[in-house]
Amino acid sequence: MKHKRPQAAALEDHLGYWLRLVSNHVSQGFARKLDGRGVTVAEWVVLREMLHQPPLAPSQLAGRLGLTRGAISKLADRLIAKRLILRRAGQDDLRFQSLELTQQGAELVPELAALADQNEAECFGHLGKAERLALHEAMQALARHHSLTSKPID
Template identity: 50%
Template sequence: MRMVSNAVSQNFARKVAAEGVTVAEWTFMRALFDDEGMAPTALADRMGMTRGAISKLADRLAAKGLIRRDESATDGRGQILSLTPAGRAEVPILARLADANDLDYFGVLSGDEREALDRILKALVDRRGLTVTPAD
């Protein structure tokens, strides 16, 4: 399992690196994609990361022009993180890379095999109570 996991992850990391982001940055951007804006604390909770890790990722993505920080309307000291238009345009590109990466690795399986693997992995997620996608 580890060999497959590492191969899939490393291949995907190379693909997103060609787009100028890391896997953790992609995961951050994907988490913001469905929301107009999110407080760093809420994003940290959603991603299962520390507030410090979120802050570092936000710094990197802001420097790349992919996210912006705005003042919270309800908390003068708080921030709201959101994608810039460039960041919002990049997410579907990265999502296609993720899908292509999955197809590269799992497309060699028959439909029945993919369904069985999906069922087993979902059972592990459920039974282990996994709620966030690791992003390191």
């Protein structure tokens, strides 16, 4: 053998470590931008998911976003308090509610989307188009592989 090897892998040897480092930085930068509009990252995700969609039940949102019903419930409360969405009782089945954007919410989302674009550009704009695309696809493939979308949750 040529070199002595450390018994334990260094932090930097794990892809997960770098992923977390970069992801935290990106999200944090975005959080700062959103802060000016009085919205958090998790709230943005919910709002964006609801744009141009028919009214959704909380459980559907939870499924799409990979969150628990409890988490969605709390987020919905906050968004309602901010008058960005509204909650209506179910029609057929009273257990199902429906959530939809208010006009104020619908108007806000594109503004937030612009901030998201801006953040994206600041974080990844320096990469070549091909590299950006490759990363994008790699992440999507990982998400698919681990079934990170439409999880039943709970």
